[in-house]
Amino acid sequence: MYFSTKWLQYFPFLSGVCILLTELCFAGDKVNIGGMFVDGEDDVLNNAFQYAIKSNDVTRFVPIIQSLPLRESFKAVKQVCRTVETGVVAIFGPTNYELSGHINSLCSALEIPHIETRLGTVAENSFPFSVNMHPDYVSLSQIYVDIINYFNWGDIFVIYGDQNELLHLQEVLTVPVSSETRMVIRQASKENMRDVLKEGFRQNYHHFIADLSLEDTHYLLKAALQLGMINYEYHYILTNLDIDCLDLEDFKYNFVNLTSFRLVDYDKAHTKHILSDIESYERQHRVKIFNTTGILKTETALMIDAVSVLSYALQDLNRSAPFKAANLSCDQERTWNHGSSLYNCLNLVEYKNEPGRDSGGGSIIVEDENHIGLTGKIHLENGRRTKFKLNIMQLTQNGLIKVGDWKPEVGINFTLPVEYGVGSARFGNKTLIVSTTLEPPYIMLKKPPDDQPPHTGNDRYEGFCIDMLKGIAKIVGFTYEIRLVADANYGVELPNGSWNGLIGELREGKADLAVASLTISYGREQVIDFTAPFMHLGISILFKVPKREKPGLWSFLNPFAREIWLYLFASYVTVGVSLFLLARFSPYEWYRPHQCGEDEPDKENDLTLANCFWFAIGTLTQQGSDIDPKALATRIVGGTWFFFTLILISSYTANLAAFLTVEKSVSPIENVEDLAKQTNIKYGSLGSGSTMTFFKDSKIETYKTMWKEMNKHKEQVFAKSTKEGIQKVKQGNYAFLMESTMLDYTIQRDCDLMQVGGLLDSKDYGIGTPIGSVYKDSISMAILKMQEDGKIQQLYNRWWRNSGTCTKDSNKGGKKGTPLGRDNIGGIFIVLLSGLAIAVIVAFMEFTWSAKKRSNLDRQSLCQEMGDELRFAMQCHGSSQRTALRRDCSGCNSTDDLEMVGGEVLENPTNGMMESTFIPHSHSHRH
Structure with missing residues (x-):
């Protein structure tokens, strides 16, 4: 009695040793698995399959690879039967719908799990031993409905490729719509893609859902670009999970609202670790697993995860009862005894992407009960994946970025400001810091009324940029605080590589926006981002109106x-x-x-x-x-x-x-060439800014000559401010090179000054933001909206024309009559x-x-x-x-x-x- 009780004390330990020995014995056995791939396809999926097998440290898999002919289903089934006779415990693939249906039927008859990584169809749910790692189409369809409801679409234009893809959108087609909501459904291919888009354009549709192959999706975007349908007025939901594999360079600068989804979360540390391991495998074995853009396709990632899921399912099966490999043949009516058990184990595997962290908050700790894969949490019900997480992706000028995620049981969860469409951005309660500098009529201090206290806060300022900023804030939906830059400079690069002025404020994180007459230039684009331009201009010459000549005797x-x-x-x-x-x-x-x-x-x-x-x-x-x-x-x-x-x-x-009757003005200079050829009249610009940089970096001989002359007398010709430069012009014998909008404002208020010649270059003003700012695209679309509505021009007329005192020709001395000629x-x-x-x-x-x-x-x-x-x-x-x-x-x-x-x-x-x-x-x- 004592002896038996003593041994009972060691029973848990002995049980663990037995289980460990069983697993070690199982790990030493080789397990055959079949890999079915379509003849003529690239080897990426095959390479990923073999990578997953070789990198698996739980089960010693032996791959049985078959290349199936696409158009000969009978021959393909024969090859699968030969694979079955090798004693495989599961069969992977293929991706072709027709061949997969035949293999589904065969595996169900033999009770061998058939594991797939493609998006399934309704008919495939009837096969009991089919396991699909791809998210279920019913669940995927729900995310499209959630996006439609979130943005409250009033019109929906559905484009699909084949009948199976139309079934993927069945939830969208049953969305409850009001009597005012319009919906059109069209099947499209490369041959009629433009015609389908033209129909949507003529009927004034602006919201599109495209369920197409990756190649056809890219063709759709190119056709839409050619038809002028890639801009902020349009919103596209692309259902293909591999959109980030496309080259979107031609589309990301048009402010189009493009929503896509991604199953692989590249921000996870463990995901980065696996991707790094794949890169090493590629170099070592000289194979390709990533696509040409360096992205892992969804089916490839699912194949890697599927092999791991099978490995853990076999481990769980072996713990309960050791199994033997299947010894089957298509010519015999026998099934695999352990097939049903393995299928059940596959449905019980909890394959998660939710690791914990160590107590110090450092690197992620991966434990056996929380297996981490590339596609996140895997939960199978009857062979269908129903629980997963999708990244919601948005196209910006920096490419596709993650703005949120979606889960079937939770719905949409945006983690960054959503920038779809003008006025729909959500900045939360954040107050943006706006850096600026005083420059009439863009930014000016407001004079307080008599017997009234001085203005405070943002009310201290007025001007063109202030009114524009108010309009943008109203459209986009954010609050702001205006601050003057300390050194009153726009921003130039200093010898030590740093920047001063507004550019420096953005680089140092002291401001979220720089709103002023800030010129978009190549050098500045290297260190900050700019929104869409709100004003077009160029450099011109400000000069004093010359003395007028009276009519002569003859x-x-x-x-x-x-x-x-x-x-x-x-x-x-x-x-x-x-x-x-x-x-x-x-x-x-x-x-x-x-x-x-x-x-x-x-x-x-x-x-x-x-x-x-x-x-x-x-x-x-x-x-x-x-x-x-x-x-x-x-x-x-x-x-x-x-x-x-x-x-x-x-x-x-x-x-x-x-x-x-008209007195003629005799001007010593008529254009920039006259100015460059003479030396009596001095000329210059602001001592720091884009105008000075233009002459400094110019390769045109005339401007190079002018820069040498200005640099030679820089103490005399460069002005510290625009006001100082205008004062130099009024003193005489001096021409001030300045931007045309500021020049126009000046001559509207001082009839003794005039513009000489035309524009020397073409440039734009834009709002500056730090690189990668999430606010840039929303503000850009708001600017475009204001330009289309004519509000920018109204503001220009208000601050330039309506408040001016000089007529158009009063500062030119009148226009002299032209002698009549031949x-x-x-x-x-x-x-x-x-x-x-x-x-x-x-x-x-x-x-x-x-x-x-x-x-x-x-x-x-x-x-x-x-x-x-x-x-x-x-x-x-x-x-x-x-x-x-x-x-x-x-x-x-x-x-x-x-x-x-x-x-x-x-x-x-x-x-x-x-x-x-x-x-x-x-x-x-x-x-």
């Missing part, structure tokens, strides 16, 4: 350019000579001053050369003359000259008023030349017709007659001509004779006789 010549005056003189001479020549050519310009008188000249021509020039000058001065052209050709010349002078004199009169009135010269050409043609026709009639009477050829008439016309001193035929009557009233008048024969009506005395032409004595 200013009446200014309305026309010199070339126009020369053209006018040439036109005057041309018209006078042309009129004279055409008058002598045309027979209809000659007239008979008296009807009788034998010795008097029969015809005269008033258009002598002197009279033609008098006619032209009289018409030009709008005074007229007593000389009138009579022939059609000469009247065409006169009419064209009338029109010419009408336009010319009207243009002269209109332009003369501008020249005589481009302005050249057309009237063309009209004049055209009229002259027409007149010449008409005169030639008149001349030819008259010569033809004379040739018949003179009994000589047309050419000879035309020659005689041409020689007479060229005698510039003659002004009259005698008739070709003389009448016999002696009385003035006799018309009985036949006479030749202008080449026509007149018959005597009394005696009916034709009496004519032919007198040959004697052109030599025509007078």
Whole structure:
């Protein structure tokens, strides 16, 4: 009795030794497990499977690897049967839906656990021995519903790839929606992806859920970017758990609201330890397990965890009753005796990612009862994973960041400010410290009303940036405290590598935001982050308005350019000579001053050369003359000259008023090139800031020359503040290089100052934040919202235009009239030349017709007659001509004779006789 009681005292110890010996014996045995992979896939999943086996220190697994043909299911099943005959205790994979269904059926018949790492379907729940490590699709669907409800979506556009993916969204499709909520469901592939997105764009949908493969998801984002649907107005929920494997560089700067989820928590210390071990394994065995972006895909991580879960399940099974490996064949109707027990053990494994810490709060202590894996806590019910934790990821300018997590039993838990959409950021109760510096009209001290106490707190300040900050705070939802920077500088890098001013405040953590006229530059972007720009500007030149020049003695010549005056003189001479020549050519310009008188000249021509020039000058001065052209050709010349002078004199009169009433400002410089070429006028900028840095770092020769000149006289030309620089300009002989917005504000209030030339560069103002700030994206989207609504422009008009005292041109001395040149009135010269050409043609026709009639009477050829008439016309001193035929009557009233008048024969009506005395032409004595 004593003996037995004594041994009972050692029973717990002996039991533990027996269990330990059993486990050691089990650890010494080799256990076969099957790995089924699809032929043609990459080896990442296979490599991860073998890594998990080799790194497992609990069970000695022997992998039986099979590469299954994708399109030959019968052949694939045969290969699985050969694997079963090796005595495997479980089969892993494959990832293909169709092949997996066949293997599920086979394993269920043989009662061998079939372990998978892909997202399952509804039909697969009917297989009793199927174990899926991937989170259950019903649970995953619930997180999409929670996100929709959290942000209160009013429209939902669902995009899915195939029917199985649509089943994953069944909870979304049954979301209770109000009558105002819209929902559209569309199946998409690469071929119609753009058309599907265009439909959503046309119907004004802004909230999308995409359940697509990783490749199609990336194609969706690229198509949306091309269609202008990647910006803060759109919100995408991407259900694929491997979004962080994509290159999102093209999308992260557009402020798009992109929500995704991740099963592997890379922030856990033990996760980092496993990933480091995988990297060592990759280098040692020269295989690839991570993808090209250095991220572990979800299926890969699940495969590693699945092998560990099987190992612990076999350990638990062996503790209760030692088992033997399966000895089965597809040709026999036998099942594995221990298959059901192993399946139950798999469902009982508590595989957690919740380790404790040591008493000192240091490194994580991993104990056997809290096995740590890559995908967090694993809890299986009937082979389905129902308890897990997903990281909620948000796309920012720094890439995807974790903003919270989600558990089926808890729901959404945001751990960082959520920055989806304008106005939805949540900053909690934190008061942001805003650092700034005084600079009218951006930041100014507010003057207190009379008989009132001075302002305190943020009410002490006013200006453009203050009003903008109020608008941003209202949209985003945060409170702030404004503090002036101690040294009043914007920020430049010091020789020791530190920064002063606003930039230094952000780097040292003294401020959360820097709100001022802070220029976004490359150097500053290296040490802080900037929001979206709120104002675009450039460097320009501020100069004193020069003295105005009064009109000179000969200013009446200014309305026309010199070339126009020369053209006018040439036109005057041309018209006078042309009129004279055409008058002598045309027979209809000659007239008979008296009807009788034998010795008097029969015809005269008033258009002598002197009279033609008098006619032209009289018409030009709008005074007229007593000389009138009579022939059609000469009247065409006169009419064209009338029109010419009408336009010319009207243009002269209109332009003369501008020249005589406006005083011209004579500026010694017109642009930056003029400034750089001279040395009499000094020029400079602020002694520290982006303007000085621009000239210092510029590679353009003109600006390099200017920097050398400024640096040479830096004590004289650099200003400590903008106010000091403006004062230097007002003193004269100095040009201040400053940013255009500040320059515009200055010349609106001081009419003695003006802008010279255009912008020298292009830059932007932005709000500065520390690197990695969670507030940056929300503030950027608020700025974009204010710009779209026109509020930024309204603030600009308020602080620049509405409060100014100078008109647009008052500080430029008025605009001097521009002399009219060939481009302005050249057309009237063309009209004049055209009229002259027409007149010449008409005169030639008149001349030819008259010569033809004379040739018949003179009994000589047309050419000879035309020659005689041409020689007479060229005698510039003659002004009259005698008739070709003389009448016999002696009385003035006799018309009985036949006479030749202008080449026509007149018959005597009394005696009916034709009496004519032919007198040959004697052109030599025509007078």
